[in-house]
Amino acid sequence: MNQNFDIIIVGGGAAGFFTAINIVEKNPKLKVAILERGTEVLNKVRISGGGRCNVTHACFEPNELVKFYPRGEKELRGPFHQFCSGDTIEWFEKHGVELKIEADGRMFPVSNSSQTIIDCFLKATQKLGIAVLTGQSVQSIFKKDTLWKVETQSENYLTEKLILATGSNPKVWEMLQNFRHAIVSPVPSLFTFNIKDSRIKELPGVAAQVTVKVKDTKLTSTGPLLITHWGMSGPAILKLSAWGARILHDKNYQFTIFVNWLNDADKEDVEKKLKELKQEHAKKSVSKKSPFELTNRLWESLVLASGIESETKWADLSKIQLQNLANQLTNGTFQVNGKSTFKEEFVTAGGIDLKEINFKTMESKLHENLYFAGEIVNIDAITGGFNFQNAWTSGFIVANAV
Incomplete structure:
Protein backbone atom coordinates (compact mmCIF):
# COMPACT_ATOMS: atom_id res chain seq x y z
CA MET A 1 0.00 0.00 0.00
CA PRO A 188 34.01 18.51 10.95
CA SER A 189 33.61 22.22 11.63
CA LEU A 190 33.42 23.91 15.07
CA PHE A 191 35.96 21.98 17.12
CA THR A 192 38.48 22.83 19.84
CA PHE A 193 42.25 22.36 19.64
CA ASN A 194 44.12 19.72 21.63
CA ILE A 195 47.37 21.24 22.91
CA LYS A 196 49.73 19.80 25.51
CA ASP A 197 51.97 22.65 26.65
CA SER A 198 53.50 23.48 30.04
CA ARG A 199 52.56 27.17 29.62
CA ILE A 200 48.82 26.43 29.79
CA LYS A 201 48.77 23.11 31.64
CA GLU A 202 47.84 24.64 35.02
CA LEU A 203 45.45 27.26 33.64
CA PRO A 204 42.11 25.66 32.66
CA GLY A 205 39.34 28.25 32.88
CA VAL A 206 41.60 31.21 32.11
CA ALA A 207 40.40 33.39 29.23
CA ALA A 208 41.99 36.18 27.19
CA GLN A 209 41.16 38.41 24.22
CA VAL A 210 43.55 37.20 21.52
CA THR A 211 44.48 37.02 17.86
CA VAL A 212 45.31 33.50 16.64
CA LYS A 213 46.99 32.58 13.35
CA VAL A 214 47.61 29.18 11.80
CA LYS A 215 51.18 28.82 10.52
CA ASP A 216 51.65 28.58 6.71
CA THR A 217 48.01 29.56 6.01
CA LYS A 218 46.00 32.76 5.72
CA LEU A 219 43.78 31.67 8.61
CA THR A 220 43.50 34.20 11.40
CA SER A 221 40.86 34.99 13.99
CA THR A 222 40.31 37.45 16.84
CA GLY A 223 38.17 37.07 19.95
CA PRO A 224 38.01 35.43 23.36
CA LEU A 225 40.16 32.31 23.85
CA LEU A 226 39.51 29.88 26.68
CA ILE A 227 42.18 27.57 28.06
CA THR A 228 40.75 24.11 28.82
CA HIS A 229 42.03 20.83 30.28
CA TRP A 230 42.80 19.54 26.81
CA GLY A 231 44.00 22.74 25.13
CA MET A 232 42.22 25.78 23.72
CA SER A 233 38.60 26.66 22.99
CA GLY A 234 36.41 29.77 22.94
CA PRO A 235 35.06 31.85 20.04
CA ALA A 236 38.50 32.69 18.58
CA ILE A 237 39.36 28.99 18.22
CA LEU A 238 35.89 27.87 17.06
CA LYS A 239 35.88 30.56 14.38
CA LEU A 240 39.27 29.37 13.18
CA SER A 241 38.01 25.78 13.06
CA ALA A 242 34.99 26.76 10.97
CA TRP A 243 36.88 28.87 8.44
CA GLY A 244 39.71 26.35 8.35
CA ALA A 245 37.53 23.20 8.33
CA ARG A 246 38.97 21.88 5.04
CA ILE A 247 42.55 23.12 5.49
CA LEU A 248 42.90 21.73 9.03
CA HIS A 249 41.32 18.44 7.97
CA ASP A 250 43.94 18.15 5.22
CA LYS A 251 46.66 18.77 7.83
CA ASN A 252 45.19 15.88 9.81
CA TYR A 253 44.72 18.30 12.73
CA GLN A 254 48.50 18.55 13.26
CA PHE A 255 49.61 22.17 12.88
CA THR A 256 51.21 25.16 14.59
CA ILE A 257 49.39 28.26 15.82
CA PHE A 258 50.69 31.67 16.89
CA VAL A 259 48.83 33.32 19.77
CA ASN A 260 49.00 37.05 20.45
CA TRP A 261 47.80 37.21 24.06
CA LEU A 262 47.52 41.00 23.84
CA ASN A 263 44.89 40.91 21.08
CA ASP A 264 46.68 42.63 18.19
CA ALA A 265 49.47 44.50 19.99
CA ASP A 266 52.66 44.94 18.00
CA LYS A 267 55.80 43.17 19.25
CA GLU A 268 57.95 46.34 18.98
CA ASP A 269 55.41 48.37 20.99
CA VAL A 270 55.25 45.70 23.67
CA GLU A 271 59.04 45.61 23.91
CA LYS A 272 59.04 49.39 24.35
CA LYS A 273 56.39 49.14 27.08
CA LEU A 274 58.43 46.44 28.88
CA LYS A 275 61.50 48.71 28.83
CA GLU A 276 59.43 51.47 30.43
CA LEU A 277 58.19 49.04 33.09
CA LYS A 278 61.81 48.08 33.78
CA GLN A 279 62.48 51.74 34.66
CA GLU A 280 59.25 52.38 36.58
CA HIS A 281 59.07 49.16 38.60
CA ALA A 282 62.80 48.51 39.00
CA LYS A 283 62.46 47.14 42.57
CA LYS A 284 59.32 45.02 42.02
CA SER A 285 59.36 41.39 40.99
CA VAL A 286 58.31 40.80 37.39
CA SER A 287 56.04 37.81 37.79
CA LYS A 288 53.85 39.07 40.66
CA LYS A 289 51.41 41.36 38.86
CA SER A 290 50.33 41.54 35.23
CA PRO A 291 50.83 45.00 33.72
CA PHE A 292 48.59 44.05 30.77
CA GLU A 293 44.97 42.94 30.48
CA LEU A 294 45.89 39.36 31.30
CA THR A 295 45.14 37.36 34.42
CA ASN A 296 48.06 37.22 36.85
CA ARG A 297 48.24 33.44 36.45
CA LEU A 298 48.65 33.63 32.69
CA TRP A 299 51.15 36.49 32.99
CA GLU A 300 53.23 34.52 35.49
CA SER A 301 53.23 31.48 33.22
CA LEU A 302 54.45 33.53 30.22
CA VAL A 303 57.13 35.22 32.37
CA LEU A 304 58.48 31.80 33.42
CA ALA A 305 58.36 30.58 29.80
CA SER A 306 60.57 33.54 28.85
CA GLY A 307 63.35 32.18 31.08
CA ILE A 308 62.71 34.67 33.89
CA GLU A 309 62.79 33.17 37.40
CA SER A 310 59.87 33.90 39.68
CA GLU A 311 61.70 36.27 42.08
CA THR A 312 63.54 38.29 39.40
CA LYS A 313 63.17 42.08 39.74
CA TRP A 314 62.33 44.28 36.75
CA ALA A 315 65.70 46.06 37.07
CA ASP A 316 67.58 42.77 36.62
CA LEU A 317 66.02 41.80 33.27
CA SER A 318 68.48 41.34 30.43
CA LYS A 319 67.80 42.55 26.90
CA ILE A 320 67.33 38.94 25.75
CA GLN A 321 64.81 38.23 28.53
CA LEU A 322 62.82 41.34 27.55
CA GLN A 323 62.75 40.21 23.92
CA ASN A 324 61.72 36.70 24.93
CA LEU A 325 58.88 38.06 27.03
CA ALA A 326 57.65 40.35 24.23
CA ASN A 327 57.71 37.32 21.95
CA GLN A 328 55.76 35.10 24.36
CA LEU A 329 53.13 37.83 24.76
CA THR A 330 52.60 38.66 21.08
CA ASN A 331 53.70 35.57 19.17
CA GLY A 332 53.49 32.45 21.36
CA THR A 333 53.97 29.30 19.28
CA PHE A 334 51.81 26.28 20.18
CA GLN A 335 51.64 22.80 18.63
CA VAL A 336 48.11 21.53 17.96
CA ASN A 337 47.78 17.79 18.04
CA GLY A 338 44.22 16.72 17.26
CA LYS A 339 40.77 18.17 17.92
CA SER A 340 37.79 17.68 20.22
CA THR A 341 34.14 18.09 19.29
CA PHE A 342 32.66 21.29 20.66
CA LYS A 343 29.84 20.29 23.07
CA GLU A 344 27.26 18.16 21.29
Missing part, protein backbone atom coordinates in the same frame (compact mmCIF):
# COMPACT_ATOMS: atom_id res chain seq x y z
CA ASN A 2 1.29 3.43 -0.93
CA GLN A 3 0.48 6.39 1.29
CA ASN A 4 -0.11 9.52 -0.78
CA PHE A 5 0.80 13.06 0.21
CA ASP A 6 1.06 16.31 -1.75
CA ILE A 7 4.36 17.06 -0.07
CA ILE A 8 6.72 14.90 1.94
CA ILE A 9 9.50 16.32 4.05
CA VAL A 10 12.25 13.94 5.11
CA GLY A 11 13.83 14.98 8.41
CA GLY A 12 12.09 15.95 11.65
CA GLY A 13 14.53 18.65 12.68
CA ALA A 14 14.42 22.45 12.75
CA ALA A 15 14.44 22.90 8.96
CA GLY A 16 11.88 20.15 8.34
CA PHE A 17 9.33 21.46 10.84
CA PHE A 18 9.75 25.10 9.85
CA THR A 19 9.26 24.22 6.19
CA ALA A 20 6.16 22.11 6.85
CA ILE A 21 4.47 24.72 9.05
CA ASN A 22 5.09 27.53 6.57
CA ILE A 23 3.78 25.45 3.65
CA VAL A 24 0.47 24.59 5.32
CA GLU A 25 0.00 28.10 6.71
CA LYS A 26 0.23 29.40 3.15
CA ASN A 27 -1.92 26.62 1.69
CA PRO A 28 -4.08 24.74 4.23
CA LYS A 29 -5.45 22.38 1.55
CA LEU A 30 -2.12 20.60 1.08
CA LYS A 31 -1.60 17.19 2.63
CA VAL A 32 1.87 17.26 4.18
CA ALA A 33 3.92 14.68 6.10
CA ILE A 34 7.22 14.83 7.96
CA LEU A 35 9.18 11.56 8.03
CA GLU A 36 11.67 11.19 10.89
CA ARG A 37 13.97 8.17 11.22
CA GLY A 38 14.35 8.46 15.03
CA THR A 39 11.74 7.91 17.70
CA GLU A 40 11.83 11.60 18.64
CA VAL A 41 11.71 14.76 16.59
CA LEU A 42 13.69 18.01 17.01
CA ASN A 43 16.51 16.39 18.96
CA LYS A 44 19.17 18.87 17.88
CA VAL A 45 16.88 21.76 18.85
CA ARG A 46 16.51 20.25 22.31
CA ILE A 47 20.26 20.17 23.06
CA SER A 48 21.29 23.28 21.16
CA GLY A 49 22.61 26.30 23.05
CA GLY A 50 23.06 24.23 26.20
CA GLY A 51 19.37 23.29 26.21
CA ARG A 52 18.25 26.89 25.66
CA CYS A 53 18.12 26.85 21.83
CA ASN A 54 20.09 29.66 20.23
CA VAL A 55 17.33 30.53 17.73
CA THR A 56 19.13 33.23 15.72
CA HIS A 57 21.55 36.14 15.98
CA ALA A 58 20.82 39.85 16.31
CA CYS A 59 22.48 40.72 13.01
CA PHE A 60 19.74 42.23 10.86
CA GLU A 61 21.64 43.27 7.75
CA PRO A 62 21.79 40.46 5.14
CA ASN A 63 25.13 41.61 3.73
CA GLU A 64 26.64 41.48 7.24
CA LEU A 65 24.91 38.25 8.21
CA VAL A 66 26.42 36.28 5.31
CA LYS A 67 29.91 36.93 6.68
CA PHE A 68 29.32 34.36 9.43
CA TYR A 69 29.08 31.50 6.91
CA PRO A 70 32.42 29.94 5.86
CA ARG A 71 30.45 27.98 3.25
CA GLY A 72 27.42 29.69 1.72
CA GLU A 73 28.41 33.33 2.06
CA LYS A 74 27.76 34.20 -1.59
CA GLU A 75 24.69 32.00 -2.03
CA LEU A 76 22.81 33.15 1.06
CA ARG A 77 22.81 36.84 0.17
CA GLY A 78 19.60 36.58 -1.91
CA PRO A 79 17.78 34.28 0.53
CA PHE A 80 18.59 36.54 3.50
CA HIS A 81 17.03 39.47 1.65
CA GLN A 82 13.83 37.38 1.58
CA PHE A 83 13.90 36.11 5.16
CA CYS A 84 16.42 37.44 7.67
CA SER A 85 16.88 37.36 11.46
CA GLY A 86 14.30 40.13 11.93
CA ASP A 87 11.72 37.98 10.13
CA THR A 88 12.63 35.06 12.40
CA ILE A 89 11.89 37.14 15.50
CA GLU A 90 8.58 38.26 14.04
CA TRP A 91 7.63 34.71 13.01
CA PHE A 92 8.22 33.31 16.49
CA GLU A 93 6.39 36.21 18.14
CA LYS A 94 3.38 35.53 15.94
CA HIS A 95 3.54 31.93 17.11
CA GLY A 96 3.63 32.94 20.77
CA VAL A 97 7.38 32.71 21.42
CA GLU A 98 9.18 35.84 22.53
CA LEU A 99 12.93 36.03 21.95
CA LYS A 100 15.57 38.06 23.78
CA ILE A 101 19.02 39.30 22.77
CA GLU A 102 22.04 38.50 24.94
CA ALA A 103 25.16 40.67 25.23
CA ASP A 104 27.02 38.72 22.53
CA GLY A 105 24.15 39.03 20.03
CA ARG A 106 22.84 35.50 20.41
CA MET A 107 19.06 35.22 20.68
CA PHE A 108 17.15 32.80 22.89
CA PRO A 109 13.54 32.26 23.90
CA VAL A 110 12.70 34.41 26.94
CA SER A 111 11.84 31.15 28.73
CA ASN A 112 15.51 30.07 28.43
CA SER A 113 14.32 26.63 27.39
CA SER A 114 14.53 24.90 24.02
CA GLN A 115 11.32 23.09 24.98
CA THR A 116 9.46 26.34 24.20
CA ILE A 117 10.57 26.10 20.56
CA ILE A 118 9.76 22.39 20.38
CA ASP A 119 6.28 22.94 21.87
CA CYS A 120 5.67 25.80 19.43
CA PHE A 121 6.49 23.54 16.45
CA LEU A 122 4.52 20.54 17.74
CA LYS A 123 1.47 22.67 18.50
CA ALA A 124 1.58 24.21 15.02
CA THR A 125 1.87 20.85 13.25
CA GLN A 126 -1.08 19.46 15.24
CA LYS A 127 -3.20 22.53 14.58
CA LEU A 128 -2.42 22.44 10.85
CA GLY A 129 -2.95 18.70 10.51
CA ILE A 130 0.61 17.91 9.40
CA ALA A 131 1.38 14.21 9.77
CA VAL A 132 4.54 13.69 11.89
CA LEU A 133 5.64 10.10 11.33
CA THR A 134 8.53 8.83 13.50
CA GLY A 135 10.55 5.65 13.13
CA GLN A 136 10.54 6.13 9.35
CA SER A 137 14.09 5.58 8.15
CA VAL A 138 14.21 6.21 4.40
CA GLN A 139 15.73 3.26 2.53
CA SER A 140 15.37 4.50 -1.03
CA ILE A 141 13.99 7.26 -3.22
CA PHE A 142 12.70 6.80 -6.80
CA LYS A 143 11.24 9.03 -9.44
CA LYS A 144 8.02 7.38 -10.63
CA ASP A 145 6.53 9.21 -13.65
CA THR A 146 5.73 12.64 -12.19
CA LEU A 147 5.78 11.43 -8.59
CA TRP A 148 8.48 10.72 -6.04
CA LYS A 149 8.36 7.37 -4.29
CA VAL A 150 9.92 7.17 -0.85
CA GLU A 151 10.44 3.77 0.77
CA THR A 152 11.06 3.40 4.49
CA GLN A 153 11.67 0.12 6.31
CA SER A 154 7.92 -0.25 6.95
CA GLU A 155 6.01 1.94 4.45
CA ASN A 156 5.92 3.28 0.91
CA TYR A 157 4.99 6.90 0.23
CA LEU A 158 4.11 8.75 -2.95
CA THR A 159 4.35 12.50 -3.28
CA GLU A 160 4.38 15.24 -5.90
CA LYS A 161 7.04 17.30 -4.19
CA LEU A 162 9.86 15.96 -2.06
CA ILE A 163 11.78 18.12 0.41
CA LEU A 164 14.94 16.78 2.01
CA ALA A 165 15.88 18.33 5.37
CA THR A 166 18.02 15.52 6.72
CA GLY A 167 21.02 17.53 7.94
CA SER A 168 24.37 15.81 7.62
CA ASN A 169 23.05 12.32 6.93
CA PRO A 170 25.54 10.31 4.81
CA LYS A 171 22.92 7.75 3.76
CA VAL A 172 20.73 10.43 2.15
CA TRP A 173 23.76 12.02 0.48
CA GLU A 174 24.56 8.62 -1.02
CA MET A 175 21.02 8.32 -2.42
CA LEU A 176 21.40 11.77 -3.96
CA GLN A 177 24.60 10.71 -5.69
CA ASN A 178 22.51 8.10 -7.50
CA PHE A 179 20.49 11.08 -8.77
CA ARG A 180 23.72 12.59 -10.16
CA HIS A 181 24.00 15.17 -7.37
CA ALA A 182 27.57 16.05 -6.38
CA ILE A 183 28.29 15.85 -2.67
CA VAL A 184 31.12 17.81 -1.11
CA SER A 185 32.57 15.27 1.32
CA PRO A 186 31.80 16.18 4.93
CA VAL A 187 34.50 17.26 7.38
CA GLU A 345 26.60 20.82 18.68
CA PHE A 346 28.36 18.87 15.99
CA VAL A 347 28.40 20.76 12.72
CA THR A 348 29.83 19.47 9.45
CA ALA A 349 31.18 21.33 6.47
CA GLY A 350 30.00 19.45 3.40
CA GLY A 351 26.83 18.41 1.63
CA ILE A 352 25.12 19.01 -1.69
CA ASP A 353 27.22 21.12 -4.02
CA LEU A 354 25.81 24.66 -3.97
CA LYS A 355 26.13 25.01 -7.76
CA GLU A 356 23.33 22.45 -8.16
CA ILE A 357 20.72 24.41 -6.21
CA ASN A 358 18.51 27.30 -7.30
CA PHE A 359 18.74 29.66 -4.32
CA LYS A 360 15.57 31.52 -5.32
CA THR A 361 13.53 28.39 -4.57
CA MET A 362 16.01 25.91 -2.96
CA GLU A 363 14.99 23.48 -5.73
CA SER A 364 17.44 21.03 -7.25
CA LYS A 365 18.69 22.22 -10.65
CA LEU A 366 18.85 18.57 -11.75
CA HIS A 367 15.40 17.33 -10.70
CA GLU A 368 12.05 19.03 -10.73
CA ASN A 369 10.04 19.02 -7.48
CA LEU A 370 13.04 18.09 -5.33
CA TYR A 371 13.91 20.70 -2.68
CA PHE A 372 16.47 21.07 0.09
CA ALA A 373 16.37 22.86 3.46
CA GLY A 374 18.92 23.26 6.23
CA GLU A 375 22.29 21.64 6.69
CA ILE A 376 21.92 18.96 3.99
CA VAL A 377 23.52 21.44 1.56
CA ASN A 378 27.15 22.55 1.78
CA ILE A 379 26.40 25.51 4.05
CA ASP A 380 27.56 25.91 7.63
CA ALA A 381 28.24 28.74 10.01
CA ILE A 382 30.19 29.61 13.10
CA THR A 383 28.48 29.24 16.46
CA GLY A 384 25.92 31.86 17.59
CA GLY A 385 22.53 30.96 16.10
CA PHE A 386 23.62 31.19 12.46
CA ASN A 387 23.10 27.52 11.56
CA PHE A 388 19.48 27.78 12.76
CA GLN A 389 18.99 31.00 10.77
CA ASN A 390 20.02 29.08 7.64
CA ALA A 391 17.41 26.43 8.52
CA TRP A 392 14.64 29.02 8.93
CA THR A 393 15.56 30.96 5.78
CA SER A 394 15.87 27.93 3.52
CA GLY A 395 12.65 26.46 4.95
CA PHE A 396 10.78 29.70 4.32
CA ILE A 397 12.02 29.86 0.72
CA VAL A 398 11.05 26.25 0.02
CA ALA A 399 7.59 26.91 1.49
CA ASN A 400 7.13 29.94 -0.79
CA ALA A 401 8.30 27.99 -3.81
CA VAL A 402 6.02 24.99 -3.36
